[in-house]
Amino acid sequence: MRAYVIRRLLALIPTLFFASVIVFVTVRMIPGDIIDMMIAQNDISANAASRTQLEAALGLDQPMHIQYVRWIGKILFQGDFGSSLWQEQSVIEEILSRLPTTFQLGFMALCVALVVAVPVGVWSAIRQDTWGDYVGRSFSILMLAVPSFWLGTIVMVFPAIWWGWSPEVRFISFWQDPVGNMLQLAIPAVILGTSLSAITMRMTRTMMLEVLRQDYVRTAWAKGMNERTVVVRHALRNALIPVVTLIGLQAPILIGGTVIMEQIFVIPGMGLMLLEAVSRRDYPIITGVFLIVGVAVVLINLLVDLSYGLLDPKVRYR
Amino acid sequence: MSKLLEVTGLTTRFRTERGAVMAVDDVSFDVDAGETLAIVGESGSGKSVTALSLMRLIPNPPGEITAGTVMFEGRDLLKLSDAEMQAVRGDRIAMIFQEPMTSLNPSLTVGLQVGEPVQLHRGATWKAALEKAGELLMRVRIPDAKARVDAYPHQFSGGMRQRAMIAMALACQPKLIIADEPTTALDVTVQSQILSLLKELTRETGAALILITHDLGVVARYADRVSVMYAGRVVETGTARDIYKRPQHPYTRGLMACVPRLDGALGSRLVPIEGQPPDLSRLPPGCAFAPRCVDVTDKCLLSRPVLEDVGGGHHKACFVPANAAAGVPAHA
Ligand SMILES: Nc1ncnc2c1ncn2[C@@H]1O[C@H](COP(=O)(O)OP(=O)(O)OP(=O)(O)O)[C@@H](O)[C@H]1O
Ligand code: SF4
Ligand SMILES: [Mg+2]
Numbered sequence: 001m002r003a004y005v006i007r008r009l010l011a012l013i014p015t016l017f018f019a020s021v022i023v024f025v026t027v028r029m030i031p032g033d034i035i036d037m038m039i040a041q042n043d044i045s046a047n048a049a050s051r052t053q054l055e056a057a058l059g060l061d062q063p064m065h066i067q068y069v070r071w072i073g074k075i076l077f078q079g080d081f082g083s084s085l086w087q088e089q090s091v092i093e094e095i096l097s098r099l100p101t102t103f104q105l106g107f108m109a110l111c112v113a114l115v116v117a118v119p120v121g122v123w124s125a126i127r128q129d130t131w132g133d134y135v136g137r138s139f140s141i142l143m144l145a146v147p148s149f150w151l152g153t154i155v156m157v158f159p160a161i162w163w164g165w166s167p168e169v170r171f172i173s174f175w176q177d178p179v180g181n182m183l184q185l186a187i188p189a190v191i192l193g194t195s196l197s198a199i200t201m202r203m204t205r206t207m208m209l210e211v212l213r214q215d216y217v218r219t220a221w222a223k224g225m226n227e228r229t230v231v232v233r234h235a236l237r238n239a240l241i242p243v244v245t246l247i248g249l250q251a252p253i254l255i256g257g258t259v260i261m262e263q264i265f266v267i268p269g270m271g272l273m274l275l276e277a278v279s280r281r282d283y284p285i286i287t288g289v290f291l292i293v294g295v296a297v298v299l300i301n302l303l304v305d306l307s308y309g310l311l312d313p314k315v316r317y318r
Numbered sequence: 319m320s321k322l323l324e325v326t327g328l329t330t331r332f333r334t335e336r337g338a339v340m341a342v343d344d345v346s347f348d349v350d351a352g353e354t355l356a357i358v359g360e361s362g363s364g365k366s367v368t369a370l371s372l373m374r375l376i377p378n379p380p381g382e383i384t385a386g387t388v389m390f391e392g393r394d395l396l397k398l399s400d401a402e403m404q405a406v407r408g409d410r411i412a413m414i415f416q417e418p419m420t421s422l423n424p425s426l427t428v429g430l431q432v433g434e435p436v437q438l439h440r441g442a443t444w445k446a447a448l449e450k451a452g453e454l455l456m457r458v459r460i461p462d463a464k465a466r467v468d469a470y471p472h473q474f475s476g477g478m479r480q481r482a483m484i485a486m487a488l489a490c491q492p493k494l495i496i497a498d499e500p501t502t503a504l505d506v507t508v509q510s511q512i513l514s515l516l517k518e519l520t521r522e523t524g525a526a527l528i529l530i531t532h533d534l535g536v537v538a539r540y541a542d543r544v545s546v547m548y549a550g551r552v553v554e555t556g557t558a559r560d561i562y563k564r565p566q567h568p569y570t571r572g573l574m575a576c577v578p579r580l581d582g583a584l585g586s587r588l589v590p591i592e593g594q595p596p597d598l599s600r601l602p603p604g605c606a607f608a609p610r611c612v613d614v615t616d617k618c619l620l621s622r623p624v625l626e627d628v629g630g631g632h633h634k635a636c637f638v639p640a641n642a643a644a645g646v647p648a649h650a
Contacts, residue, residue, distance in 0.1 A: 215420040221375055222415075223435050223486070224408035226401070237425050313425060313470040 004315075008302055019294040024068050027286045034085060034281035035060070058085055071287065081291075082284035084277075091288040095270060099292070102269035104174070105185050105192075106258045110247070112193025113200055118243070120197075121204025125239075126231060128209060136201065143198035148257055151191050152264040169266050188261035196250060196257070203246050207239040214238075241311050248304030251297045320392070322526050323349040323372075323494060328386035330364075330371045333379060336599040341367040341381070343550040346625075349494065354520070354527040356541035356558065358534065358573070362595050364550040365530045366416075369496045372528075373413055374403050391493065409439040412487035414516075416499040418479035422471040428482050429455070429467030435489040454485035458515060477508035484516055488523065495520060496528045501536075513540055534573060538562050546570050549596045549606035552625065556632035566634040568613050605636070613638045 035054055055061040059070070074080040081091040124136040160166040167187055172180040211217060212235055220234040259271030266272070270289055277285035308315045330342040342364045349355045357365050370376050371383050374395065388395040395406065407413075412435075415421045422431055432454050433447030442450065448467055455463035458481040471479055480500060487495050497516060501509035517540050520527045529541060537544055537558055544561040546554040546569065554567040565571045572591035593610035602608055604619040611618065617637050625633040 215415060215417050216423040218375060219415065219421045219431075219483075219486075220423070222373060222407055222413040224404045224406070224438055226404055229438075234423050234426070238423070311425065314472050 005306065008305060012298055012302065015298055016295065019298070020072055020291055021068070023287050023290040023294060024071065025064070027283055027290065028064065030278065030281060030286075034058075034283070037281060038086075071284075075291070081288040084285055085282050086280060091284045094273065094285070095288055095292055098268060098270045098273050100174075101171075101267060102255075102258050102262070102271060105189060105261065105267065105269060106254050108182075108185055108189035109192035109196060109254060109257065109261075112190050113196035114247075116194060117197035117200035118204055118240070121201040122208055122231065122236065122239075124201070124205040125208030125212065126227070136205070140198045140201045143195050146195065148191050148195040149260045149264065151195070152188065152261055155187060155191065156264055167265055171266070171268050184265075185267070188258075188265045188267065192254070192257045192261055196254060199250070200243060200246060203243050204239065207242050208235060211235045211239040237311055241308065244304055244307055244311065248301040251300040255293055255296065321348040321389075322351045322353075322391065324387075324389040325372065326387045326389075328368065328371055328388065329384045330367050330376055330381060331384050332367075332381045334599065339598040340550050341598065342371060345386075345547075345550070345552050347545045347552060347555060349526045349528060351493065352521075352524050352526055354517070354529055354540055354542045356537045356544045357528065357530045357547060358532070358537055358544060359547035360591075360595050361532075362598070363547040365547055366498050367550075368547070369413065369498050369528065369530055372496065373407060373411065375413075405439070408435045408492075409490045410492055411494045411496065412490070412492040414480070414483050414487050414495065414497040414500045416502055418476050418483055418503060421483060422474075422479055424471055427468050427470055428474065429469075431471075432467075432482055432486045432489065435486065439490050450489065451485070454489055455482065457488070457519070458482070458485045460485075476504050477512060480504060480508075480512050481515070484512070484519065488519060488525075491523055492525055494526045494528065496530070498530045499532065500529075502532065534562075546573070549598060549601060551606065551635065553607070553636070554632075554634040555625070556630075560630065560632045564632070566628055566632065567607075567636050568611050568638075569607050570634075572610075572612075 035051060035058075038054060039051070052061065059067065062070075071082065074082065079092065081095070083090050084094070120136045120139070124133045127133050156166065168184055172184050174181040217230060217235055220230045225233070258269065259274060261267065262269045262271035263275055270292070274286065274289045276282075277289070325348065326346045328342055328345045329340060332339045332341050345364070345368055347355065347357075357368065359365055367376065367381070372388055372395070374383070376383060383396060386396065390406070391410065395403065398406065422428065429448050429451040430444075433442075433444075433449075433451030436442045436450045437444060437447040452464045452467045455466060460466055460478055460481050466474075471482075474482065483500075487497075495516075500516065501512050504512065513536060516527070516529075519525075529536070531537065541558040544554075544556065544558050545552045546561070546567065548569050554561065554565070554570045556566075561570060562574070565574050569591070591610055596602075596606055596609070602619065604617075604621055605611070605614075605623055608614045608618045613636075615638060623635045623637050625635045627633055
């Protein structure tokens, strides 16, 4: 197991290298030029001299590969992600101050997804082709079909029209008021969670049906167990192994979802920061956020792989 | 004294795409306390379905027990509630399956699975159950048993897994053990070890054994009585000696002809009799064996023979008397 973990960690190095290159290059390919925007905003007369001056000041005059090496070198050796091109603000500090909120929203959404998906999926499987199964499956198809940004907008708009109620827009920090903070994040978390739960639920159902056909489940019945013990003790764990992988694969969708929810519900997380930075072509912030997200996705998938060990003894003993 | 198990008119039907199939059709047999009954027959003859029906483990849908009684210790198992039946399974009747590689749960320790019946039926703590599991594994002669309680099934060989299955079956000292081809999936060398162990342990605990097998060598060596199944029905039943020495039904005689003599018989397999096993969804109106039978008469094509006594508790379902038959001679 120890060797396995080390092998997996080493395998992360090339993955993260390619991720950082892709992040760096694609961000520069966003159409629109920051120099133009700055000149327009600051009303500087756009003569060629001031242009090159500005470019040089921002370090954008160098060839792209030099820029990349400078950027990644600072990150690796100084932990410095640079600072915003518009304000003198450190990118990493800003990210770190916003990361917990995004993480909290994502985590809450994941919890909602699992709390909905696993029981409903299991129930659908053990009551295959009954009313309960049909209701569960219809719900999951509905959730697949309804985009979460649409649902989020509806929740934002209609209660305001009908009852004059709308979600709090002023952000309540967790440290000021934990309960208020959780309640505020609950709505976007539920919306995001239910939409994530759709696929997880179907996967749980399929895997459960598969496992219930296995010989060892028949053995469990033959020992005189009741249905609950058969399902919980003998079937569930084996059915969840592939479901856990699915959660890892859904991590990017989850992060994308939090960006959208932060935008709709005005939550000051990394997503909102990213959107603002993109609209202003603030390259260090965009690349910084993307890199952190990339690292997060890779780490989540590593955690998923390692959690196999807990579920599947064959992995643990390898 | 009444029998330990008395099965009467058991009928199990499966709904398939090709129509309803009687996998077990009006099957009757009984087992005395401590006795070993072998059920033999070709693949698809309904042996496993019979065993699963006794345990009420037929998957429904597509299967359903449509008729019959299964009297066990004075109660009809088919009439018990689910909870009452759960109290019987694993405690009074235990079952061992054909596939040792897949019959154990890969993500739970062997010890937990072996001790589980004690925890379920005796209300033992897990600690006590695991201790018991250690003893049981020792009894089925798994080397280094105490240390292996915490092992997982993938760390066991096929033979060791089947030993663990036997240990699991013995956990609550059941009155009846049903072993469905317990050695078919194992190496020939391991097969006789496992069967001898099973036989020895049932003798020690006084449990009766229903031994389902393809292998007539096994029948001769381990069974007291035999029921021969064909196309979901019992076509001949009697003591192992009678069946072996004086097989009456042309099907049984055909099976016997494929087997070498008693001495070297162990490990020999049924070589299929000429022709294919029947398609259960298209059985002929008369005797199901008629298309393959060497003794077939006109009567056989019209009506279905029922089990009749040919003397000394030996029954067969065939119209033609054995001594008048032109077919394969019996071992004398
Ligand atoms: N789950 C099922 N669905 C549909 N039909 C089934 C099912 N299980 C069994 N059957 C039917 O019952 C018949 C008897 O099957 P069974 O498993 O009892 O045979 P068997 O005598 O145990 O054979 P084998 O020696 O191969 O184990 C099969 O041929 C099949 O038609
Ligand atoms: S009844 Fe007829 S067809 Fe059937 S086994 Fe006897 S002789 Fe053969
Ligand atoms: Mg079978």
